[in-house]
Amino acid sequence: MSEANTQLSLLQRELTLFRFPKRSKEALQAWDAGDEYIIRYVEELNLPDNLNILILNDNFGALSCWFSEKNHVTMMSDSFISHQATLNNIDLNQTKSIQFLNALDNIPEDVDLVLIQIPKNNRLLTWQLSQLRARLTKECPVIAVNKAKEIHTSTLTIFEKHLGETKTSLAWKKHRLVFCQANSQQINSVDPITEWAVDDEDFSLKNYPNTYSGESLDLGARFMLKHLPSNPSVKNIIDLGCGNGVLSVKLAQLNPQAEITCVDESFMALASSKLNIKSAIAESNRFNFIANNCLDGFSQESVDLVVCNPPFHQNNAITDHIAWQMFCDAKQVLRNNGKLIVIGNRHLGYDDKLSRLFTRSKVDKIASNSKFVILQATK
Structure with missing residues (x-):
């Protein structure tokens, strides 16, 4: 497999851009044709310098790096990974520093231009557009981009309803631009939280817009809830990729003596976890919430x-490198005889990956059904 191009050469300018975390023999590029399309379009407008530009959902910082050279950029994203990639790429290219916001922060005032990488999640898109409508003047242009096949009539309806008048461009390299103004007749109030009860459990879950499986419990978590351990000797637990905290709530009920750390790269997931744990668990002071890339910076041999x-995806790319890093990091932080419990689709072959790390004799199958397998690896 060939290594990804790291040099974005465009309009007689060049940027060096890496994904995060940076991997040797990286096959995936840190930008796409959508980034190039929106850069070309905006540059052709010949706008003045020193604009206040708000960039939503910049994947690895290509847009933020490009436009920060001559403007004041605020990058707003729900992704810790995107924040880190952007920060690293700005340092690497020695462009001007920018302001970082997460997706629950307020839209800044006095924005001159908004650029959006349209998210896959329509709940997040709806939330972001409603926040823009409440803050922007109708003179502020909003330019969004996505693959043409991902811009459906329903996508444009969301723009029209929650922001305002909407038009689209011709397709270029399979991408399309969306042009919008904040001039809808009414400002639609959007509740960022969706709440629903967990079947067969005594708690409900609140979910901010970009939380994984935010509208119903995913089948993997549903199966895993039935097979979480109760062990009075366990003192420290990490819920890695915690999402809305459903596993953490159940683990806390089963292990009232344990301190639990919720880790996710989504700021909205962590915010959801905080709400749900505070609601379901009386002694919620035994929890920690950390936005992170897997278990970067965690102490070795510190967890039971x-x-x-x-x-099994990062943005639009299907990849197993995140799962592999999670397994490697977990082994590092586990104490001797500590356990890693993993659920995955049967076809993903996690048993082979775990056996490479922990040896075959230390990997056991806890449970399986037609779709999922739950594995336990012992250090």
Whole structure:
């Protein structure tokens, strides 16, 4: 497999851009044709310098790096990974520093231009557009981009309803631009939280817009809830990729003596976890919430149990490198005889990956059904 191009050469300018975390023999590029399309379009407008530009959902910082050279950029994203990638790429290219906001922060005042990488999650898009409508003047242009096949009539309806008048460009390299103004007749109030009860459990879950499985419990978590351990000797637990905290709530009920650390790269997921744990667990002071890339910076041999429902995609790319890093990091932080419990689709072959790390004799199958397998690896 060939290594990804790291040099964005455009309009007689060049940026060096890396994904985060930076990996040797990286096959995936840190920008796409959508980034190039929006850069070309904005540069052709010949706008003045020193604009206040708000960039939403910049994947690895290509847009933020490009436009920060001559403007004041605020990058707003729900992704810790995106924040770190952007910060690293700004340092690498020695462009001007920018302001970082997460997706629950307020939209800044006095914005001159908004650029959006349209998210896959329509709840997040709706929330972001409603926040823009409440803050922007109708003179502020909003330019969004996505793959043409991902811009549906329903996508444009969301723009029209929650922001204002909407038009689209011709397709270029399979991407399309969306042009919008904050001039809808009414400002639609959007509740950022969706709440629903967990079947067969005594608690409900609140979910901010970009929380994984924010509208219903995913099947993997539903299966895993039935197979979480209760062990009075366990003192420290990490819920790695915690999402809305459903596993953490159950683990806390089963292990009232344990301190639990919720880790996720989504700021909205962590905010959801805080709400849910505070609601369901009386002594919620035994929890920690950390936005992070897997377990970067955690102390080695400090934890008794790690539970993990790994993602198998990063942005639009299907990849197993996140799961592999989660497994490697978990092994580092586990004490001797500590356990890693993982759930995954049967076809993903996590048993082979865990056996490479922990040896075959230390990997056991806890449970399985037609779709999922739950594995336990012992250090």
